[in-house]
Amino acid sequence: MTSYFPPAGSIPSHASTRSPSPAVSPLSPPTNQRSNALTNRMTSVLSASYADSDIRDALETLSLRGIHNTPEVRRQLRLDVQKEVVDCNAEIVRDFGKVAEQLQRIGTVITSLNETCDEMRKHIGLARQDTTPVLEEASALMQQRKEAETKQHLLEAFTKHFIVSDEDLLVLTSTEEPINDHFFDILARVKQVHRDCEVLLGGENQRLGLELMEKSSRNLNSAYQKLYRWIQKEFKSLNLEDPRISSSIRRALRVLAERPSLFHSCLDYFAEARDYILSDGFHYALTDAVTGAAGDQNVKPIEFSAHDPLRYIGDMLAWVHSTAVSEREALEALFVADGEEIAKGIQAGLNSEPWSRIDEDEEVAFDGHKALSDLVNRDLVGVSRALRQRVELVIQGHDDPVTCYKVVNLLSFYRTTFSKLLGTKSNLAELLETLEKFTFAHFETLMQEAANALSTDHLSLTPPEDLSTPQFLVDALEGLTSLMKTYEASLDTSDRFTPVLRAAFDPFLALATTSAEDLPPTSRTIYLTNIHLTARTTLTPYPFANTTPLTTTLTALRADLLTIQHTYLLRTSGLQTLLSALEPFSQTQEQKHQNLSDIAALPAFQPETLLATSQQLDDFLPSALMDATEHLKRVQSAAFVKSVTEEAVEAFCRDFEFVEGMIIGADEASGKVDVTGEQQLDGEDGEMGLRRLFPRTTGEIRVLLS
Structure with missing residues (x-):
């Protein structure tokens, strides 16, 4: 950079020497x-800052x-700088002069344009005044056209x-037109029209x-x-034996x-028709021989077995069951397969026919299985x-209780079967339950009549000489055994045998018990024991037969026998006399010490009496x-x-032990036993001790009676 100050070498040499000061001009300022x-x-x-931008720009310009x-x-x-500035300013002035000229021309053009626009506005305003009515009329006509087109659509x-x-209405309502898919399509359309009319x-x-x-x-x-009449017509020719029921009738x-x-009216008509057909078929199966194929010539009418109630009723029930199953299978396609569609249809119908509701608040839901069961029930009315008439006639004319009870089990089996097939509330299930009660009531009547007949036969009620079970009770138990076998084979898991015991066993047991009233106590107890043992032996193999009352009675009879056997041992051995004499001394321990x-x-x-009792005991023990x-x-x-005797022997041994203890205590109290416990030959009064007169011990008694 060029320095604004002279370089150091340019300074005169005399400036660095101490020379005398130059001469001062009078015009020069003072030195200081x-x-x-x-x-x-x-x-x-x-002090100037060389970092200043102005100085830096100036220096850059100079450079x-x-x-x-x-x-x-x-x-x-x-x-030079000033001259350049003046030139630049002159050039700028010239350029601004040109800009001024252009601006002036632009102003002239803008003025002209404004005048033209004003003129156009005037013309547009006049044209608008002339065209506004025409445009309004055109808009109205276009709107009318649009509305007309919309209305047309x-x-x-x-x-x-x-x-x-x-043409469609003719297909829908004319009875001459067939019921086909076209009919249902038109019907669906009319139903849709009816629903849309609500809008x-x-x-x-x-x-x-x-x-x-x-x-x-x-x-x-x-x-x-038309559809209702057509369905009725189709029902007349409907073949339920054909598993493929027409899809048109289902629809x-x-x-x-x-x-x-x-x-429901259509179903009623169908049920009446089927009821007539099935009733006629049942009558035909009962009375007429089957004709047709050669293989069926040997089949006989059901009435041929009327002499055998069990087979007769069983054949009728088997026919009814087979018919019910066939009827259900044939009608199942009508209700179960299309159950949801029918349920929707019935719900829609109830909405359209609210007067057909029984309870307004009740929610009606169609159950295909229930409807099917109800229809089958109505078909079999x-x-x-x-069936009821014939079963009641057969039962009333039969007097064998075992056969009647077998019929009861047969009816119970079919009642369960029909309950599973058609429901517990079905007519057939309720009918069989009624017949079951009727037959069981007849069974109870027969058993009661048999018991009443025995009650007047004193010879039969006389107990046998050997006190064994009377024959009438043995016969009753044989019949009861047949009833229990029948019940066991019936697969009945409920506890329903108690009424049978009450009807077929209790009256005869009561007669046998009453017949023992005139016997001596021991014979009566033995007789009743034999009766109850025989009865319990008969009932025990069958778990469903309640033997609790018999067991309770046998427990009481065993206690009586035990008392009889115990008394017999005491009386035969002579020990009863000693126990009777010692009874006052067995009350309390205090009395024993005071009175022994x-x-x-x-x-x-x-001595004489005690020796005789001891001898009687010795004679008794061997046998x-x-x-x-x-x-x-x-x-x-x-x-x-054996059980009763063993327990009686044990009681006898306890009694003997008591007597032995009392005898030893009496000897001790009278001084007839020394301090070592040995029996003295003579007491103080010269008499023998009681132990010498009655020497048997409890151990000996237990050994001899074991």
Whole structure:
């Protein structure tokens, strides 16, 4: 960079030497004044910031001009710069003059344009005044045309949807036209029209909707009446034996379900027709021989087996069951396969015919299986009536209780079968339940009559000499065994045998028990024991027979036998006399200690009497067990006798132990036993001790009676 100050080498040499000061001009400022100006200048230069943008731009400009730092250049630099500035300003003024000219011309053009626009506005305003009525009229005409087209489309759509052609109405209502898919399609369309008329009723003009709804209602009623008559006609020729029932009649039933009154009337007609056919078939199976194929010539009418009630009733029930199953299978396709469609149709019909509801608040739901069962029940009403009459006649004329009970089980089996097939509330199930009760009541009557007849036959009620079970009870138990076998084979899992026991066993057991009243106590107990043992033996193999009352009675009889056997042992051995004498001493322990010395004074413990009792005991012991068993030999259960005898022997041993203890206590109290427990030969009074007179011990008794 060119320096604005002279280089150091350009300073005169005399400036660095101490030469005398130059001469001062009179016009020159004072020396101190020049020094201050120079100092200020130097300070100004040195304080200048070379980072300043103006200085940097100036220096850059100088550098671009390629100016050298010479005195000449420094003198001309300001002039040159000023001259350039003046030239630049002159050029700018010339350019602005040209811009001014252009702006002036533009202003002239804008003025002209404004005048033209004003003129056009005037013309447009005049034209608008002339064309406005025409445009308004054109817009109105276009709007009218658009509305007319819209109305035309609506009319075409309305006619296409709501108006049914005369040809279609003829197919829908004329009885000469067949029931086919075209009929159902037209019917569906008319139903849709009828439903859509409700939308028209919601508009301002309801007359059209009312007229169309009335017309569609008439057409629908005619169509349903035609369908109803056609179904009745088809029912007359319907072959239920054909597993492929016509799809058209199934569809017709689904559609007719939308009119519940017609639907149920049609079902009533069908049920009446089937009732007549099945009743006639049942009568034919009962009375007429089967004709036809050669293989069927050997089949006989059911009435041929009327002499055998069980077979006769079984054949009739088998025929009814077979018919019910066939009828259900044939009608199943009508109700179960299309149950949902029929349910929807019935619900729609109830909505259209609210008067057909029994309970307004009740929710009606169609159950195909229930409807099928109800229809089969109605088809078999006549068969059920004939079946009831014949079963009641056969039962009333039969007097064998076992056969009657077999019939009861047969009826129970078929009642369960029909309950599963048609429901527990079906007519057949209720009929068989009624017949079952009727037959069982007849069975109870027969058993009661047999018991009443026995009650007047005193010879039969006389107990046998060996006190064994009477023959009439044995016969009754044999009959009861047949009844229990029948019940066991019936696969009846419910507890229903108790009424049979009450009718077929309790009266005869009561007669046998009453016949024992005139016997002696021991014989009566043995006789009743034999009766109840025989009865329990008969009932025990059958778990469903309740033996609890017999077991309870046998427990009481066993206690009586135990008392009899115990008394027999005490009486035969002579120990009863000693126990009777010692009874006052067995009350309390305190009385024993106070009165034991008085035992020797009792009559039963006098030497002669006690020796006789001891001898009687010795004579009794060798054959005591055999004699005791022989005493109850008429009891027909050896195990029962053995058990009672063993328990009686044990009670006898306890009694003997008591007597032995009392005798030893009496000797101790009277001093007839020394301190070591040995029996003295003589007491103080010279008499023998009771133990010497009655030497048997409890251990010996147990060994001899074991």
